[in-house]
Amino acid sequence: MTDVLKTQSTSWTTASAILFDLDGVLTPTATVHEQAWKELFEGFLASRPDVPGYREDDYFDHIDGKPRFDGVRDFLASRGIVLPEGEPSDGTTGQDSAEIPGQDATVQGLGNRKNKVFNDIVSAGVEPFEGSVRFLEAAVDRGLKVSVVSSSRNAPAVLKAAGLNGYFEIVVDGVVAAAQGLPGKPSPATYQYAAELLGLPSEECVVVEDAVSGVQAGHAGQFHSVIGVDRGAGRQTLLDAGATSVVNDLDELL
Numbered sequence: 402m403t404d405v406l407k408t409q410s411t412s413w414t415t416a417s418a419i420l421f422d423l424d425g426v427l428t429p430t431a432t433v434h435e436q437a438w439k440e441l442f443e444g445f446l447a448s449r450p451d452v453p454g455y456r457e458d459d460y461f462d463h464i465d466g467k468p469r470f471d472g473v474r475d476f477l478a479s480r481g482i483v484l485p486e487g488e489p490s491d492g493t494t495g496q497d498s499a500e501i502p503g504q505d506a507t508v509q510g511l512g513n514r515k516n517k518v519f520n521d522i523v524s525a526g527v528e529p530f531e532g533s534v535r536f537l538e539a540a541v542d543r544g545l546k547v548s549v550v551s552s553s554r555n556a557p558a559v560l561k562a563a564g565l566n567g568y569f570e571i572v573v574d575g576v577v578a579a580a581q582g583l584p585g586k587p588s589p590a591t592y593q594y595a596a597e598l599l600g601l602p603s604e605e606c607v608v609v610e611d612a613v614s615g616v617q618a619g620h621a622g623q624f625h626s627v628i629g630v631d632r633g634a635g636r637q638t639l640l641d642a643g644a645t646s647v648v649n650d651l652d653e654l655l
């Protein structure tokens with residue numbers, strides 16, 4: 402009962418803006434990152450039959466949520482492999498993104514290859530979540546401002562591939578955060594910066610997130626409310642992290 406009252410009193414319709422996370426909220430691209438890592442490391446380990454092959458659990462055990470190059474180092478460490486750090490230009494050339502030339506067998510080279518594989522998958526097209534698009538359109542129709550706040554440096558490419566770029570004038574992504582010196586989620590800084598760019602106090606902005614670190618960011622930032630979207634993190638986990646309410650799909654809010 403308390404939960405119901407709380408949800409009603411903080412309904413998104415009383416806010417001035419909605420700040421959307423991207424991967425896992427608007428688009429199912431959390432799984433694209435997973436797929437890109439799989440392609441990368443399967444290709445890399447193909448020439449090393451003495452090392453155990455890539456498994457699905459490797460993503461969750463060693464890579465998920467980490468900055469790209471940390472993910473590379475930690476996965477390699479799990480196989481007892483240490484590669485030189487390499488140069489930032491490693492892995493940025495070549496025809497076939499799944500191919501790993503010897504000179505690119507560095508941490509930088511593998512990280513850059515992963516990014517290339519990700520972009521190749523994304524450029525083939527991304528289907529946004531239908532319920533999320535309906536909610537986004539409803540918010541815009543009501544006159545609310547909208548923004549995307551993503552840790553990813555690929556957010557603009559993903560938005561474009563999903564056909565959603567036209568909705569968002571303000572995108573605070575990994576590139577913007579780095580340029581502004583903003584700490585990533587679970588710090589609320591990137592969400593607060595988006596509110597500032599919209600010209601609104603945080604208290605008038607709703608945060609929509611699927612990840613625990615993102616919900617924590619919203620909770621820490623004194624926002625209007627934090628809507629958790631349960632794409633697998635778990636309803637109770639998101640509530641415990643500070644979500645005001647949790648839905649399985651954003652069209653439940655319409």
Ligand SMILES: [Mg+2]
Binds near residue numbers: 423426611
């Ligand atoms: Mg997310």
